[in-house]
Amino acid sequence: MKLKKSIALMLGTVLVLGLVGCASKKVDDSSDKASSGGSKSSHYPVTIQTYNYKKEPIEVTFDKSPENVVAVYQNSIETMLALGLEDKIKLAAGLDHEVKDEYKEAFSKVNYSDKFTPDKETVIMEKPDLIFSWWSIFDEKRLGEVNYWQDKGINTYMSVNSGATEEKTVDNEITDILNVGKIFDVEDKAKSITDEIKNGIDDVVNKVKDQEKQTTLIVEYMDGKIYTYGAKTLGGDMVSKLGAELLNPKGGDIGEEDLIKLNPDSIFVVYMDRNDKNVAQGEINKILNNKALASLKAVKDKRVNPIALGDMYCSGVRTIDGINTFAQGLYPELKK
Numbered sequence: 001m002k003l004k005k006s007i008a009l010m011l012g013t014v015l016v017l018g019l020v021g022c023a024s025k026k027v028d029d030s031s032d033k034a035s036s037g038g039s040k041s042s043h044y045p046v047t048i049q050t051y052n053y054k055k056e057p058i059e060v061t062f063d064k065s066p067e068n069v070v071a072v073y074q075n076s077i078e079t080m081l082a083l084g085l086e087d088k089i090k091l092a093a094g095l096d097h098e099v100k101d102e103y104k105e106a107f108s109k110v111n112y113s114d115k116f117t118p119d120k121e122t123v124i125m126e127k128p129d130l131i132f133s134w135w136s137i138f139d140e141k142r143l144g145e146v147n148y149w150q151d152k153g154i155n156t157y158m159s160v161n162s163g164a165t166e167e168k169t170v171d172n173e174i175t176d177i178l179n180v181g182k183i184f185d186v187e188d189k190a191k192s193i194t195d196e197i198k199n200g201i202d203d204v205v206n207k208v209k210d211q212e213k214q215t216t217l218i219v220e221y222m223d224g225k226i227y228t229y230g231a232k233t234l235g236g237d238m239v240s241k242l243g244a245e246l247l248n249p250k251g252g253d254i255g256e257e258d259l260i261k262l263n264p265d266s267i268f269v270v271y272m273d274r275n276d277k278n279v280a281q282g283e284i285n286k287i288l289n290n291k292a293l294a295s296l297k298a299v300k301d302k303r304v305n306p307i308a309l310g311d312m313y314c315s316g317v318r319t320i321d322g323i324n325t326f327a328q329g330l331y332p333e334l335k336k
Helices: 002-035 073-084 101-107 120-126 146-151 170-183 189-208 232-239 258-263 279-288 315-328
Strands: 046-051 057-062 069-072 088-094 130-133 153-160 215-222 225-228 252-254 266-271 304-308
Touching: 046 153, 046 170, 057 146, 057 153, 069 073, 069 225, 073 088, 073 101, 073 130, 073 170, 073 315, 120 215, 120 258, 146 153, 153 170, 170 189, 170 315, 215 232, 215 258, 215 279, 266 279, 266 315, 279 304, 279 315, 304 315
Parallel strands: 069 088, 069 130, 130 153, 215 266, 266 304
Antiparallel strands: 046 057, 215 225, 225 252
16 A cells, blocks of 8 residues: 555656656747747847937937838938838938939839938928938938937937048948848848958959059049048048058048149049939049140049949948949959
8 A cells, every 4th residue: 555655656746847847848948939039029129339410429229120210311221222121211312323223123112202301390290210311411400410319219320431430441331231230130131231242342352452553532523622532431441452542541622733743543533423324424524524634644544433422432232332343443454
């Protein structure tokens, strides 16, 4: 009798231990699922560093993926499209160029403003939960200061190279894309895009590493003056990566006489076409057809090249396009 009780007691103990083990396994399984990103709540909250209009770094926190985004300027819009987030864009504005061909179908679904920069009142009516734009656009006379939106509970993200920092680099463009990936919980897509950009840059750099060193200038005609992009601009960083020497590295305005003295091997003229395909040629003609500049080496060798602003200033997903344009202008043999 005692033996039977002992056996029964042992069987009961085994059964209880088995049930406890199963329960523990279920808890562990659910814990693993959450930590591996299977649950959306495991990703948020996400805190991102951005900037205010005073160019001070600030932190913004997202408790969930934004649903109503106002995206103003080329890289803001195209980064969203590249990440498959067109359905999140409530209002878009500020294109200097047509969106890249691969994004045109997605862009056709986006509400695009006829006004290049929407005013504060228009943006408020859209009830955004995120405004993604440039430093200059967060001016009080345009979209309004970052702090104004933050006080209303509306998050902002400012493109790093748009003026938030003194030194503008390709790495900052990578940071922007990765940050947007984190904000919307599409980090894998963002990493894929940035990996493609970095690999593309590496390929081009390797192709030109043994070429003869070249001198160049990046210029833009502004109000009749010749403005030069310096070494601390994104265009300057791209040229540097390609092993060329950017003349007048401090940047700023120069006259025609200064340009003749510098006499670079090649010149890149920045343009914004805004759906006018004649703009690019028109901008380089300001140098090519100027008799006062006929002695320039770049003019004689026909090495005056147009470059889209969107490819070398807050370039976003166009970064590799900018690098390729510079590479082919610096080293014409790459075109062969």
